[in-house]
Amino acid sequence: MQLWLIPIFPLAGFLINGLFGKRFSKGLVNVFAIGAVLLSFAWVLKTISGLGDLTSPYTEHYFTWIQSGAFTINWDFSADRLTEVMLLVVTGVGLLIHIYSIGYMAHEHGPHHGGYYRFFSYMNLFMFFMLVLVLGANYLVLFVGWEGVGLSSYLLIGFYFTKKFATDAGNKAFIVNRIGDFGFSLAMFYIVKTFGTLDFNSVFSRAAGIPESTLTLIGLLLLVGATGKSAQIPLYVWLPDAMAGPTPVSALIHAATMVTAGVYMTARSWPIYTHAPAALETIAVIGIATAFFAATIGMAQNDIKKVFAYSTVSQLGYMFVGVGVGAFSTGIYHLVTHAFFKALLFLGSGAVIHSLSGEQDLRNMGGLRTKIPWTFWTMVCAWIAISGVPLTSGFFSKDAILLAAYQHAPWIYWVGTITAGITAFYVSRAMFLTFFGSYRGHEHHIHESPAVMTLPLAVLALLSLAGGYLFPVPAFLSNLFPPMEEVENSSLMAISVAFGLGGIALAYLMYAVKPALADSFVSGIKGLYTLVYNKYFVDEIYDATVVKPLVGGSRWVLWRGVDVGIIDGLANGIATASRGVGGVLRLVQSGNIRSYAAWVVFGSVALMVALGMLAGGAR
Numbered sequence: 001m002q003l004w005l006i007p008i009f010p011l012a013g014f015l016i017n018g019l020f021g022k023r024f025s026k027g028l029v030n031v032f033a034i035g036a037v038l039l040s041f042a043w044v045l046k047t048i049s050g051l052g053d054l055t056s057p058y059t060e061h062y063f064t065w066i067q068s069g070a071f072t073i074n075w076d077f078s079a080d081r082l083t084e085v086m087l088l089v090v091t092g093v094g095l096l097i098h099i100y101s102i103g104y105m106a107h108e109h110g111p112h113h114g115g116y117y118r119f120f121s122y123m124n125l126f127m128f129f130m131l132v133l134v135l136g137a138n139y140l141v142l143f144v145g146w147e148g149v150g151l152s153s154y155l156l157i158g159f160y161f162t163k164k165f166a167t168d169a170g171n172k173a174f175i176v177n178r179i180g181d182f183g184f185s186l187a188m189f190y191i192v193k194t195f196g197t198l199d200f201n202s203v204f205s206r207a208a209g210i211p212e213s214t215l216t217l218i219g220l221l222l223l224v225g226a227t228g229k230s231a232q233i234p235l236y237v238w239l240p241d242a243m244a245g246p247t248p249v250s251a252l253i254h255a256a257t258m259v260t261a262g263v264y265m266t267a268r269s270w271p272i273y274t275h276a277p278a279a280l281e282t283i284a285v286i287g288i289a290t291a292f293f294a295a296t297i298g299m300a301q302n303d304i305k306k307v308f309a310y311s312t313v314s315q316l317g318y319m320f321v322g323v324g325v326g327a328f329s330t331g332i333y334h335l336v337t338h339a340f341f342k343a344l345l346f347l348g349s350g351a352v353i354h355s356l357s358g359e360q361d362l363r364n365m366g367g368l369r370t371k372i373p374w375t376f377w378t379m380v381c382a383w384i385a386i387s388g389v390p391l392t393s394g395f396f397s398k399d400a401i402l403l404a405a406y407q408h409a410p411w412i413y414w415v416g417t418i419t420a421g422i423t424a425f426y427v428s429r430a431m432f433l434t435f436f437g438s439y440r441g442h443e444h445h446i447h448e449s450p451a452v453m454t455l456p457l458a459v460l461a462l463l464s465l466a467g468g469y470l471f472p473v474p475a476f477l478s479n480l481f482p483p484m485e486e487v488e489n490s491s492l493m494a495i496s497v498a499f500g501l502g503g504i505a506l507a508y509l510m511y512a513v514k515p516a517l518a519d520s521f522v523s524g525i526k527g528l529y530t531l532v533y534n535k536y537f538v539d540e541i542y543d544a545t546v547v548k549p550l551v552g553g554s555r556w557v558l559w560r561g562v563d564v565g566i567i568d569g570l571a572n573g574i575a576t577a578s579r580g581v582g583g584v585l586r587l588v589q590s591g592n593i594r595s596y597a598a599w600v601v602f603g604s605v606a607l608m609v610a611l612g613m614l615a616g617g618a619r
Helices: 005-023 026-051 081-104 115-135 139-157 164-195 200-209 212-229 238-244 247-256 258-268 277-298 304-324 328-355 373-386 393-408 410-435 451-470 490-513 516-524 526-533 535-588 593-618
Strands: 058-068 071-079
Touching: 005 026, 005 115, 026 081, 026 115, 071 081, 071 115, 071 139, 081 115, 081 247, 081 258, 081 328, 081 451, 115 139, 115 247, 115 258, 139 164, 139 212, 139 238, 139 247, 139 258, 164 200, 164 212, 164 238, 212 258, 212 277, 238 247, 238 304, 247 258, 247 304, 247 328, 258 304, 258 328, 277 304, 277 393, 277 410, 277 535, 304 328, 304 393, 304 410, 328 373, 328 393, 328 451, 373 393, 373 410, 373 451, 393 410, 393 451, 393 490, 410 490, 490 516, 516 526, 526 535
Parallel strands: none
Antiparallel strands: 058 071
């Protein structure tokens, strides 16, 4: 099947544009960048058709990477049904976002007119590493892709590197992810200690015979990595700031692909988690807590991209709930549908920002549905999908998770249902403030985006509406994950739908019918609103309790104490002593012949005295 060709096309696009793109026209940059992803997507389709009905993983061995005694790590790629789902999402949605970027980045020149080709080379690099992550047949190859998407994310978030907020956001994403990746690294060390290998097939086939306590520790350490990459409590703080990058970056990395890596990794590791119920329960609790927590923050944000960023954190929480209650296929189902409607929301917001010449504040928008109707109607499809309106893609995946959660623990269902209502409310708020009422901003030449941007929106709109039908993921993955009893409960479904529709209705009342009602409501809960608006001051708490102590401790203990006091002190002390000795020896080399003669006489006398003493001692 030549699985290696799937990631190699984007890698070639990265190298060509990265090395020579500065000399290329934008059209030629597009040919290599979009062409690489198109070829990768085409090869994915060919591979899936060639593999047919997979009953066991298909693996290709390329070379032995590490050989140390009996311990061997091979560079292998593997494909099963979960891999096929992820490959379609990464390359399919990735292709649409690359096409959209042609229009969005059309006026990007950047420092020394290098922004355009640099952007697409970074995007291709990200695609390469994400595909390596998905195709890896063992934890170490997966980890190469895992770290690679972290690097690519850092480069893309900090794309506007001449602006401090962008570089700060890139650094924050990189550092927070390194914290999670440390946990992932420890998990791999413990897997090697326990199993003697990192190969998926070998580890998973022997997991049932390993003590539960050992698997629980491995599962929790893997979860630390997943909370970093998939922005869950307590490591979610990097993702909202990551909106500093261009909007296509937000759609590709922080909606459709990279942030789902943690969900993918935990679902891939299901044989470990099914024998470690405590670790699985922890995933569910963290997921539902993150879903609710991030949703409440999203209600008070005024930056349109920040609203959808916190929505991403919340929806990732839903995916973790699905995995954590043992409904692995429903977690992946929501991963797929979320890729459709969240990528559409981000790209749609980018079209709004593009039409308003860079404006992102919801308070400076309004009345745009008649000015940019194509953007409006496509975003409506994503709006109703994320709100869980019946028969949309979000309805099917969200309700599947909530029903599975009710079987596992009813309280998770109720918190998830309340969160669904909050989600519908804040997304509706953003839509009403953007498209309804009268225009509140500064004078702009408001215009619809070009076809190269609106056509991807249309495709994603179709997928947001019909993705639940077109991609019945749970049925497709039914032979891969442990079977779960399917329960249909129309009452529970009706309740979750009612909460979603109630959220839409409340937002309509407060932001379309009686806008003054929102202001009066905020005035009545000013303290709580301030808390939510400032994101519960989590960043400030982290800064006070973690960042400043570490930086301050490093400055005084490591820099002044160890570096200056010990290392520099030792080096400077040796230098000072050497200089003193050299100063004394320098007196000997005076250039005076009489002085040299005196030293010769002195040396001769000293030598004779020493010889005499030796001779006397010998007698």
